[in-house]
Amino acid sequence: MTPAERRRLRKGLAFASPWLIGLGVFLLYPILASLYFSFCEYSVLQKPVWIGAGNYQDLATDSVFWKTLGNTVVYAAFALPLGLVVSLSLAFLLNTGVKGLAVFRTIMFLPALVPMVALAIVWLWIFNGQYGLLNNLLRPSQIYWVLYLGYALPIAGVVAAWVYDRLSLLWGASRSWAAWLTAGSTAAVIIALLHPEAGLFAFVLGERFHALRGGPPGWLADPAWAKSALVVMSLWGGGNAMVIYLAGLQDVPQHLYDAAELDGANWLQKIRHVALPAISPVILFNLIMGIIGSLQFFAVPYVISPTGSPDRSIYFLTMYLYDNAFTYLRMGYASAMAWVLFLIVFALTMLALRLSRRFVYYEGG
Amino acid sequence: MTRGAELRARSLPTKIIVYLVLIVLSGLFLMPLVWTISTSLKINERTMQLPPEWIPRWPVQVPAKAAHRINGRWVIDPLSDKKPKKVFRATDDSGAVLRVAELAQTAGAKVVAILEPQNRAGQVLELTLDRKTETGEIVARFEPVLEPHLRWRNYRDAVTYRSKELGYIPMLRQARNTIYLAALSVTGTVVSNSLIAYAFARLRWRGRDVLFALTLATMMVPFPVTMVAVFSVFKELGWIGSFRPLWVPAWFGSAFNIFLLRQFFLTIPRDLSDAAAIDGCTELQIFRHIILPLSKPALAVVGLFHFMYVWNDFLGPLIYLTDERMFTLSLGLQAYQSQHGGTEWSMLMAASMIVITPLILLFFLTQRTFIQGVRLTGLKG
Numbered sequence: 001m002t003p004a005e006r007r008r009l010r011k012g013l014a015f016a017s018p019w020l021i022g023l024g025v026f027l028l029y030p031i032l033a034s035l036y037f038s039f040c041e042y043s044v045l046q047k048p049v050w051i052g053a054g055n056y057q058d059l060a061t062d063s064v065f066w067k068t069l070g071n072t073v074v075y076a077a078f079a080l081p082l083g084l085v086v087s088l089s090l091a092f093l094l095n096t097g098v099k100g101l102a103v104f105r106t107i108m109f110l111p112a113l114v115p116m117v118a119l120a121i122v123w124l125w126i127f128n129g130q131y132g133l134l135n136n137l138l139r140p141s142q143i144y145w146v147l148y149l150g151y152a153l154p155i156a157g158v159v160a161a162w163v164y165d166r167l168s169l170l171w172g173a174s175r176s177w178a179a180w181l182t183a184g185s186t187a188a189v190i191i192a193l194l195h196p197e198a199g200l201f202a203f204v205l206g207e208r209f210h211a212l213r214g215g216p217p218g219w220l221a222d223p224a225w226a227k228s229a230l231v232v233m234s235l236w237g238g239g240n241a242m243v244i245y246l247a248g249l250q251d252v253p254q255h256l257y258d259a260a261e262l263d264g265a266n267w268l269q270k271i272r273h274v275a276l277p278a279i280s281p282v283i284l285f286n287l288i289m290g291i292i293g294s295l296q297f298f299a300v301p302y303v304i305s306p307t308g309s310p311d312r313s314i315y316f317l318t319m320y321l322y323d324n325a326f327t328y329l330r331m332g333y334a335s336a337m338a339w340v341l342f343l344i345v346f347a348l349t350m351l352a353l354r355l356s357r358r359f360v361y362y363e364g365g
Numbered sequence: 366m367t368r369g370a371e372l373r374a375r376s377l378p379t380k381i382i383v384y385l386v387l388i389v390l391s392g393l394f395l396m397p398l399v400w401t402i403s404t405s406l407k408i409n410e411r412t413m414q415l416p417p418e419w420i421p422r423w424p425v426q427v428p429a430k431a432a433h434r435i436n437g438r439w440v441i442d443p444l445s446d447k448k449p450k451k452v453f454r455a456t457d458d459s460g461a462v463l464r465v466a467e468l469a470q471t472a473g474a475k476v477v478a479i480l481e482p483q484n485r486a487g488q489v490l491e492l493t494l495d496r497k498t499e500t501g502e503i504v505a506r507f508e509p510v511l512e513p514h515l516r517w518r519n520y521r522d523a524v525t526y527r528s529k530e531l532g533y534i535p536m537l538r539q540a541r542n543t544i545y546l547a548a549l550s551v552t553g554t555v556v557s558n559s560l561i562a563y564a565f566a567r568l569r570w571r572g573r574d575v576l577f578a579l580t581l582a583t584m585m586v587p588f589p590v591t592m593v594a595v596f597s598v599f600k601e602l603g604w605i606g607s608f609r610p611l612w613v614p615a616w617f618g619s620a621f622n623i624f625l626l627r628q629f630f631l632t633i634p635r636d637l638s639d640a641a642a643i644d645g646c647t648e649l650q651i652f653r654h655i656i657l658p659l660s661k662p663a664l665a666v667v668g669l670f671h672f673m674y675v676w677n678d679f680l681g682p683l684i685y686l687t688d689e690r691m692f693t694l695s696l697g698l699q700a701y702q703s704q705h706g707g708t709e710w711s712m713l714m715a716a717s718m719i720v721i722t723p724l725i726l727l728f729f730l731t732q733r734t735f736i737q738g739v740r741l742t743g744l745k746g
Contacts, residue, residue, distance in 0.1 A: 001571070005571065008568065008569060008570045008571075009570045009571050009572075011568055011570065011648055012564050012568045012569075012570030012573060013564075013570070014564075015560050015561065015563050015564035015568060015648070015652075016560075016561050016564035016565070016576070018557040018560060018561055018616060018617045018618050019557070019561040019564075019580070019617065019618040019623065021617050022557070022614065022617025022618045022619075023576075023579070023580065023583070023618075025598065025617070026591065026595055026614050026617060027583050027586065027591060029594065029598070030590070030591035030592075030593075030594035030595045030598070031586060031590060031591060031594075033594035033597070034590055034591065034593055034594045037593060037594065044596070044597055044600055090390070093383060093386060093387060093390075094387075096379075096383050098380075098383060098384065098387065104387050104391055105736075106732075107391045107394055107395055108390070108391065108394050110394070110395075110398065110725065110728075111394060111397070111398070113673075113721070113724045113725055113728050114398075114721050114724075115676060115677040115679075115694075115695055115720055115721065115724065116677055116679055116695070117679055117695045117696075117698045117699050117702075117720070118695075118698060118717040118720050118721050121698065121702050121713060121714075121717050122397055122398075122400075122401045122714070122717055123397065124702075125400075125401070125404065125710055125713070125714065126397055126400060130413075131412070131413040131415065133396075133397075133400050133417050136415060136416055136417045137417075140416075236394065236397060240739055243736060243739045243740065244739060244740060244742075247736075247739075247740035292585065292587060295587065296587050296588060296589060298679075298680055299679040299680060302679070302683075302699075303679075303699050303702065306703075318589055321589050321592075322589075322680070322683075322684075325592065325593050325596070326596075326684060331593045331596075331597070334589075334593055335590075335593050335594075337589075338587070338589040338590040338592070338593065339590065341587055341589055341590070342586065342587055342590045345585065345587050346585065349585060
C-alpha cells in the first residue's frame with residue numbers, strides 16, 4: 001500500500017468508525033452469538049451451556065411453535081398480496097389526473113402515521129363484537145356474507161386479469177366483447193365462491209361459513225376471524241406503500257404511454273404493459289420489505305392480547321420468541337427460533353429475487 | 366424525465382366513477398379516526414350506545430335541589446345543595462308528556478320535579494320506571510334528554526390521570542421520557558449516519574465496497590435474530606432498566622440510513638469538494654461546510670423518520686424498560702390499555718388521540734419533507 005492509499009484508508013475508516021463499532025457490536029457479533037446460543041441452554045443469568053442441536057429438535061416437536069409459525073405464515077400470505085393489490089389500486093386511482101390529489105393522498109396516508117399501539121387500541125374498539133362500530137354498521141343490513149368478498153374479490157380479480165390478458169392476446173384489444181367476457185367470468189367466479197348453498201366457500205368452510213347467518217363475527221374475540229381483523233388493520237395502515245407506488249407511477253415517462261396508445265392500447269393494457277413493468281422494481285423492493293416486516297409482526301397483536309388469545313389464534317412467531325427470551329428466560333431456545341425465522345426470511349427473499357427475473361423490468365438493464 | 370405522467374381518466378362517466386370511488390374510499394379510511402375522536406369526546410356511559418352515535422351527546426342536567434320524604438310526601442329540601450340533576454322526558458299516568466329533573470331514586474321509581482309544562486313547574490312526583498299504556502303495553506316511562514356536547518374534559522383527565530400507587534402523572538412523565546429519548550437518538554442518527562455515509566459516498570478507500578455490500582446485506586436480518594444477543598451485551602454493561610439501550614445504538618449508524626444518505630451525497634457534484642480541497646479545506650471541513658448544508662432535505666428525512674420510529678417503538682422499550690416511571694408513551698398506552706381496557710373506552714380513545722395527534726401535526730407541518738422521504742425510502746431500492 002502506498003502512503004497515499006494508507007492515508008485514504010485511515011480517513012475512510014475514521015469517518016466510518018461509528019459504523020465499524022455499530023456493525024460489530026449491534027449486528028455481526030449478535031448474529032454470530034445468537035447462532036451459538038441457538039445450540040446452547042442459556043438463561044442470561046448463567047453462562048450458555050452447549051447442548052448441540054437440542055433446541056432445534058425441541059422446536060420440531062413444539063406444537064406451540066408450529067401454531068405460531070402457521071399463524072405467521074397465514075397472516076403474511078393474506079396481508080402481503082392484499083396490501084400490494086390495495087395500495088397499487090389506490091395509487092392507480094390517484095394517478096388518473098384527479099383534482100384534489102393531495103387531499104385524497106393525505107387522507108389515505110394518515111392512518112400510516114398512527115403508532116402501532118394506538119392503532120391496535122383503535123381497532124380493538126371498532127372490532128368489539130357487541131358495541132363495536134363495524135358490527136353495528138353491518139347488523140342492520142343483515143348481509144354478513146359480504147365479509148367473504150374480502151376473500152372472493154382478490155381471487156376473482158386474478159381470474160379476471162388472466163382471462164382478459166389471454167383474450168386480448170387472442171383477439172386484440174379493441175374487441176369489446178373481450179371486456180364483457182371478462183366481466184362475466186368475474187361475476188361467475190364470485191357467485192361460484194360465495195353462493196350460500198352450492199358455493200365453494202360454503203363447501204370448504206362448512207359450519208364456519210353458515211355461522212354468519214346467526215350474526216356478525218366477534219372478530220378479535222373469535223379465533224376464526226381474529227387474523228382477518230389484523231389483516232384489515234394492516235390494510236388501513238398501509239399508506240406508505242401507496243405513496244411510494246404513486247411516486248413511481250408519476251415517474252413513468254409519458255412517451256411510453258403515448259407509444260402504447262399509438263399501438264391502440266386501452267387503459268387496462270397501458271397499466272398491464274407499461275405502468276406495471278415500469279414500477280416493477282419498486283414493487284419488488286416493497287414486497288421484500290413486506291416479507292421481512294410481516295414475518296416479524298409483533299406490536300399490534302401483543303397489544304390486543306399478549307398471549308395471542310383467543311385460542312392462540314393471534315399468537316405470532318415473534319411473540320412466542322419474545323415470551324421464550326424474556327418471560328421464560330429460554331434465550332437459547334429463542335435464538336434457535338430466531339434463526340429459523342431468519343432462514344425463512346432468507347429463503348423467501350431469494351425466491352422473490354429469483355421470480356423477479358421473470359417479472360421485473362429494469363430500465364436499460 | 367416527464368414528471369406527473371398520468372393515465373388520465375378522460376371521459377365524463379369515468380371521471381365521475383373515479384371521484385365516487387375515491388370519496389367512498391376516503392370515507393372508509395377516515396372512519397376509524399373519526400370514530401376514535403367521536404368516542405374520545407363522549408361520557409363513558411354513552412360510548413356503548415346502540416346504534417352507534419357519531420356526534421357525542423350527553424344527558425342535559427339542571428341545578429336542582431334534592432327531595433326528601435316528609436310525612437309520606439316528597440318535597441324539595443330547601444337546605445340542600447343545588448347539584449346538577451339529570452333531565453328526562455317522562456309521561457305521567459294520564460299520558461301527558463313532561464320534562465322533569467331527577468331528584469332521587471327509589472326502588473323501581475324516580476322522584477322528579479316537573480320543569481315543563483310551565484303551569485305544573487316545581488311540582489314533585491314519584492313515578493315508576495315503567496308505565497302501562499291504554500292498550501296494556503308496558504313501556505319505559507323515562508327517556509333521557511340529550512344534547513350534543515363534546516367532552517373535552519376527557520383529554521384533560523387522560524393527561525392528568527394520576528395513578529394512586531404510582532404517585533405521579535404517568536402521561537406527562539411518559540411524554541417527557543419519549544421526547545428525551547427522541548432528542549438523543551434523532552441527534553445521534555443524523556450525526557453518525559451522515560459521517561458514515563460520507564465515508565461511503567465521497568471517500569475512496571480500500572475495503573469500502575466490500576463493507577458497503579455487507580452493510581446492505583444486514584438489512585435482511587430480522588430484528589429477533591440480534592435481539593437476544595444485544596440484550597445480553599447490554600446486560601453485561603449493566604444497562605438494563607436504563608434509557609441507554611434505546612438511544613446509544615442510534616449513535617452508531619443504521620444500514621438503511623447510511624444507504625439513503627449515501628445515495629443523496631452521491632448526487633452532489635464532485636467538483637465542489639475538489640475545489641474546497643484545493644483551497645486547503647480538511648476532509649471534515651468539506652463535510653461540514655459543503656456536504657451537510659447541501660443535504661438538509663435528506664438529513665431532515667432521516668431525522669424525521671427516526672423521530673417517528675422512536676415515538677412508535679414498542680418492542681425496544683418493552684424489553685429494556687423495567688421501571689414504570691421510565692415508560693414511553695407507546696409502552697404507557699399499552700400498560701393503560703391492559704389495566705383499563707374493555708370498559709373505559711372514552712378515556713382510552715382520548716389517550717390514543719393524544720399519542721397520535723403530535724405525529725399528525727408533525728406530518729402537516731413537514732408534509733413536503735415527509736412525502737419526499739417516503740418516496741426516497743421506497744424508490745431508491
